Amino acid sequence: MPIDRIWSYAPDSGHVEGRDLTGYTVVAGDGTIGHVDRQADHHGMRHLVVDTGVWVFGRSVLVPVGLVTDIDPEERRITVDCTRAEVKAAPRFRTDSETMDPAYLTAVGDYYLGLPPRQTSAG
Known part of the structure; x- marks a missing residue:
């Protein structure tokens, strides 16, 4: 996946511009990660901040x-x-200011780009 694609919704993802995803459940290939706390687009790096709850x-x-x-x-x-383990191992998110820090966002993008490709089943 090219670096710019990690920050853009895939055309077949079902994303509708302007739809509020706050509160949506986020599910990995092996179980629930949490719920969308907020959506952000800083420096052209679109992402979801997901509250994992007690997990x-x-x-x-x-x-x-x-x-x-x-x-x-x-x-x-x-x-x-x-997977849930891959999300858990991602660069740690500590403060809201990090969502606006291009260096932190780049590190997160690089981490996810380095993961092996797979296909999750929707449904």
């Missing part, structure tokens, strides 16, 4: 929108092309 000790994670493979508005569910 990762109450911390939030940043997920580039290029990982989104399916958005189901009826179920309010987003499917992403990674």
Whole structure:
């Protein structure tokens, strides 16, 4: 996946410009990650901030929108092309200011770009 694609929704993801995804459940290939706390687009690097609840000790994670493979508005569910362990191992998200830091966002994008490709099943 080219670097710019990690920050853009795939054409077949079901993304509709302007749709608020706050509160949607985010699901990896092996289970639920959490819920979308907010969407952001800083420096052309679109991403979701996902509240993991108690799963990762109450911390939030940043997920580039290029990982989104399916958005189901009826179920309010987003499917992403990674595993829970891969999300948990991503560069740690500590403060809101990091979502505006190009160096941090680049590190997150590089991490996800380095993961092996897979296909998650939507449904």
